[in-house]
Each structure stands twice: as structure tokens, then as C-alpha cells.
Amino acid sequence: MSSSLVVAAIDFGTTFSGYAFSFLHDYKRDPLRISANSWNPGVGQLVSQKTSTCILFDGSKEFNSFGFEAEEKYSNLALENKHHNWYYFRRFKMMLYDKKVGISGDRLVIALEPEAASLYCMHLPVHRDSENSTFGIFKSGSKYMVVDAGGGTIDITVHEVQHNGTLKELHKANGGNWGGTKVDSSFRSLLASIVGNDVIEAFTTDHKYDYLELLRDFEAKKKTITPKLAEKVTFKVPINLLETFREVNPGKNIKAVVTSNARFKDKLTWTGDKLRMEANLTKALFDESCKKIVDHMHQLFRLRNVKDVSTIILVGGFAESAMLQETVRGAFRNKKVIVPQDAGLAVLKGAVLYGHQPKTISARVCKYTYGVESLTVFDKSIHPQSKKVLIDGVEFCRNIFNVHVSVGKLIKVGEPQVNRVYTVTEADQTAMEFNIYTSSERKPTYTTDVGCTRLGTFTIDMPDTSRGIDRGAFVHMTFSGNEITVTAVDKDDPTKTVSTSVDFLG
Numbered sequence: 001m002s003s004s005l006v007v008a009a010i011d012f013g014t015t016f017s018g019y020a021f022s023f024l025h026d027y028k029r030d031p032l033r034i035s036a037n038s039w040n041p042g043v044g045q046l047v048s049q050k051t052s053t054c055i056l057f058d059g060s061k062e063f064n065s066f067g068f069e070a071e072e073k074y075s076n077l078a079l080e081n082k083h084h085n086w087y088y089f090r091r092f093k094m095m096l097y098d099k100k101v102g103i104s105g106d107r108l109v110i111a112l113e114p115e116a117a118s119l120y121c122m123h124l125p126v127h128r129d130s131e132n133s134t135f136g137i138f139k140s141g142s143k144y145m146v147v148d149a150g151g152g153t154i155d156i157t158v159h160e161v162q163h164n165g166t167l168k169e170l171h172k173a174n175g176g177n178w179g180g181t182k183v184d185s186s187f188r189s190l191l192a193s194i195v196g197n198d199v200i201e202a203f204t205t206d207h208k209y210d211y212l213e214l215l216r217d218f219e220a221k222k223k224t225i226t227p228k229l230a231e232k233v234t235f236k237v238p239i240n241l242l243e244t245f246r247e248v249n250p251g252k253n254i255k256a257v258v259t260s261n262a263r264f265k266d267k268l269t270w271t272g273d274k275l276r277m278e279a280n281l282t283k284a285l286f287d288e289s290c291k292k293i294v295d296h297m298h299q300l301f302r303l304r305n306v307k308d309v310s311t312i313i314l315v316g317g318f319a320e321s322a323m324l325q326e327t328v329r330g331a332f333r334n335k336k337v338i339v340p341q342d343a344g345l346a347v348l349k350g351a352v353l354y355g356h357q358p359k360t361i362s363a364r365v366c367k368y369t370y371g372v373e374s375l376t377v378f379d380k381s382i383h384p385q386s387k388k389v390l391i392d393g394v395e396f397c398r399n400i401f402n403v404h405v406s407v408g409k410l411i412k413v414g415e416p417q418v419n420r421v422y423t424v425t426e427a428d429q430t431a432m433e434f435n436i437y438t439s440s441e442r443k444p445t446y447t448t449d450v451g452c453t454r455l456g457t458f459t460i461d462m463p464d465t466s467r468g469i470d471r472g473a474f475v476h477m478t479f480s481g482n483e484i485t486v487t488a489v490d491k492d493d494p495t496k497t498v499s500t501s502v503d504f505l506g
Contacts, residue, residue, distance in 0.1 A: 015151025
């Protein structure tokens with residue numbers, strides 16, 4: 001990839017997605033000369049460098065549009081009641097987790113988000129007197145925490161800079177769904193506590209265009225809310241939400257409902273399409289999300305290899321929220337908190353840089369366990385009968401997960417890990433097949449356990465059967481930037497080797 005004339009990066013997010021690219025000649029002159037596409041959410045909206053993660057297919061299940069265009073098209077179809085035969089999906093990223101992306105594997109590099117964000121920050125101009133200065137942060141031996149706060153999940157990684165400038169991953173933690181969409185959920189819950197869940201459900205079903213406008217307006221307003229906010233905030237609410245409330249609750253008055261709720265008395269007014277909220281009530285929409293992020297960070301800073309980290313780098317779309325920035329700074333006053341320019345694009349632009357120089361990472365902590373499926377002699381005291389197979393009169397247990405690398409293990413990129421020997425089970429066997437598996441568990445027992453996934457298969461030929469069952473192969477795994485090379489070596493003839501590459505999921 002390093003010699004490619006152009007590198008393009010796609011950031012496929014829970015809420016928003018985008019792409020960026022740069023040419024090799026531009027990268028050599030100025031690594032930060034990266035082009036990102038601009039998207040138009042619609043009339044009266046600000047141009048965005050990311051688009052909504054939405055996709056629309058027509059009645060024949062053929063692709064129609066993506067992003068804001070898909071939102072707009074589907075909403076217009078709904079207005080005319082012509083949407084019933086169309087297929088509209090939003091925030092579907094995690095549904096694709098086990099699916100294969102349709103890009104040729106030899107042109108595809110998977111860049112892990114915290115590493116991409118780190119690369120971007122490393123290339124930023126250094127201003128010593130700036131609050132967000134990266135001066136001295138990336139010197140040899142220094143440690144820092146990357147908090148990737150996107151729309152959905154919060155991912156946290158701790159890196160250490162090596163003497164040669166590469167990065168060593170010291171710790172990796174997957175946070176919960178505490179990103180920007182949690183604030184959206186809080187706003188929806190607030191509306192539901194006024195008009196009722198049944199009204200919200202009916203509104204989102206019957207008035208899709210208006211619901212989309214509500215979400216877009218709130219997204220824009222969300223970015224303006226700061227800890228210093230003292231004035232009331234006005235939210236534009238579609239008049240059809242009020243109409244739906246009246247249809248479901250004949251004779252009820254929205255003003256009376258608001259004033260009768262002690263939570264909103266003197267803090268919230270609703271007139272027509274205007275919802276006015278007192279500043280503290282508005283800021284409280286961020287409370288749950290920000291608190292859970294900070295609590296999680298506090299837990300991580302208690303860990304032995306993390307407690308001496310003195311710098312926090314906030315990236316991701318939600319990192320651009322002043323509410324999150326100030327909450328983190330207030331909770332960690334003894335640490336330097338950096339929010340890079342274009343924090344929402346740090347991962348995307350960093351991924352472009354990674355495509356030009358993929359060997360920046362020297363070590364990683366495994367998020368998953370990797371191993372090879374094998375047989376072992378059957379032991380009725382521990383193995384289930386359903387796993388028993390008979391081969392040449394010998395009882396074996398099948399589907400054994402033979403672990404090579406476990407969750408949490410620090411692996412050096414480019415160095416072979418754990419050499420294990422596997423032997424044939426039949427004297428006349430002329431080949432050995434190896435099935436490579438991954439698991440989310442540290443010590444999986446069987447490859448059929450929940451959380452296990454087959455990554456790939458390869459075969460080593462063993463045509464010479466003269467040694468009977470005294471034959472086999474050594475197998476080892478070598479981890480690189482985005483893939484694992486699994487190699488089998490004939491134990492009696494080291495010149496006979498077979499390798500395959502499978503995805504490194506982290």
C-alpha cells in the first residue's frame with residue numbers, strides 16, 4: 001500500500017460515515033494535505049464532512065442511495081405514502097460485523113481507529129502555547145490515552161511511543177454505547193415523558209419526514225450547547241408531533257400536561273412548534289453519556305499499566321461537544337486533555353496516513369483469542385458424547401479450540417507467535433487441513449462455543465505415508481497491521497511450507 005499513487009479511507013460509523021483520500025505526491029510534500037468529501041444534509045442545513053449512515057433500496061432490492069440523499073428520498077416517499085415497498089436502513093453498522101466487505105483483499109487495509117487517530121495527531125503542527133498542543137507528547141517512551149468518542153460506542157486505547165517512533169499498544173478497552181446517540185435518546189425520552197411513548201411511536205411511524213427533520217435540527221443544536229450556557233434553548237419541534245398528541249389524547253392540552261409535571265414546571269414551555277428549555281435541563285441531556293465515559297476512564301486509570309498516563313487525546317464526532325470536553329477536563333484536572341482540530345475527522349484522516357505508512361504499530365494487545373481447530377483423545381469424564389468420533393479404532397474428541405494467542409496478550413507485530421505441532425490421525429492420510437478460528441473468550445474449549453468464528457482454512461500436502469501416523473506439521477501465526485499470516489511447516493521437511501492470510505480483528 002505504501003507505493004500506491006492514491007490512498008482512500010472510508011470511516012463507516014454507527015451514526016455518520018465519510019471518506020477521505022490523498023495522492024502520494026501530496027503526502028510526500030505535506031502529509032496533512034488530505035481531501036474529504038462534503039455532504040449537504042438538505043435545505044437550510046450546514047454542509048457536513050460526514051453523511052448519515054443510512055442506505056435505501058428500491059422494491060427490487062436494488063441500491064438507490066446512501067446517506068443524507070437516502071434520508072431525503074425515503075422521507076419524500078413517506079410523505080406521498082409510496083415508501084411501503086422500499087427498504088430503508090439506518091445505524092446498521094454493527095449488523096455487518098460478521099459480513100465480508102466487497103473490496104478486493106489485496107487493496108484493502110483495516111486501520112484500527114485509535115491508531116489512525118494517533119497518527120493524525122502526530123502530524124499536527126505543534127504550538128507550544130496552545131491548550132491543545134501536542135508538544136512533547138509523542139517523544140520516545142511517552143504514554144497517552146486515546147478516547148474515541150463516536151456516535152455509538154466509546155473505544156479507549158493506551159499507546160506507548162517506542163524509540164523508533166512506532167506505537168506499542170498497552171491497553172485496549174471497549175466502552176459501552178455512550179456516544180452522541182445517547183444524548184439523542186435522552187432528548188427522545190424527555191419528549192416521551194411529556195407526550196407519552198405511544199405518541200412518539202405513532203409520530204415516528206406516521207410522519208417519517210418530520211421525524212427526520214426533528215433529528216437533524218437536534219443534531220445541529222446539540223453542537224451549540226456548552227457548560228457555560230445560561231439562557232433558555234429553543235428547539236424546533238414538528239407541528240405534527242403536537243397533532244399526533246391531540247389525536248391520541250382528545251381534549252388534552254399540551255401546556256397543561258407540561259405544567260402539571262413537576263420535573264418541567266418553570267423549566268420548559270411548549271408553544272406550537274417551539275419547545276423552550278431552561279439551560280440546566282438542556283445540559284442534563286448530556287449527563288448520562290458524559291458520566292459513564294468518565295467513570296469508565298477512572299476505572300482504567302486504576303490499572304497498573306495505565307495509572308501513570310498523563311495525557312488524554314479526545315477524538316471522534318462526540319469529542320467536538322464542549323459538554324464532553326469540559327466534563328473530561330474537570331474530572332482529570334491533573335492530566336493534559338487534547339482535542340485536536342477536526343476531532344471528528346481525526347480517525348478518517350489518520351486512516352489515510354496509515355495507508356501510506358502501515359508499519360507504524362510495533363505491538364498490539366489482542367482483543368480476541370486466535371487458534372486452530374484440532375482433535376484430541378476422547379476423555380469421557382470431560383468431553384461430551386456428541387463430540388466423539390472414531391478414527392482407526394481410536395476415540396477422538398472433535399472441534400477442540402487449540403489456542404495460539406489469547407485475549408489480552410501483547411503481541412509484537414511481524415514476529416511469529418507460539419509454534420504448535422499437529423499430527424495426522426490416520427496412517428494413510430495424504431494431507432492436513434487446518435481451520436483457523438477466533439473467539440471473544442480468553443479460553444474457549446470448542447470451536448462450536450458461542451463467540452467462535454472461523455476465519456479461514458488451508459491445507460498442507462503430505463503424500464509420503466511411509467511414516468504412518470508419525471507425521472505432522474508445526475503451525476505458527478504472525479500478526480501484521482491488518483492480517484494474520486498462518487504458516488504450517490512439515491515437521492520432517494522444513495522446506496515444505498504452506499501459508500494463508502486471515503483477517504486480524506484486533
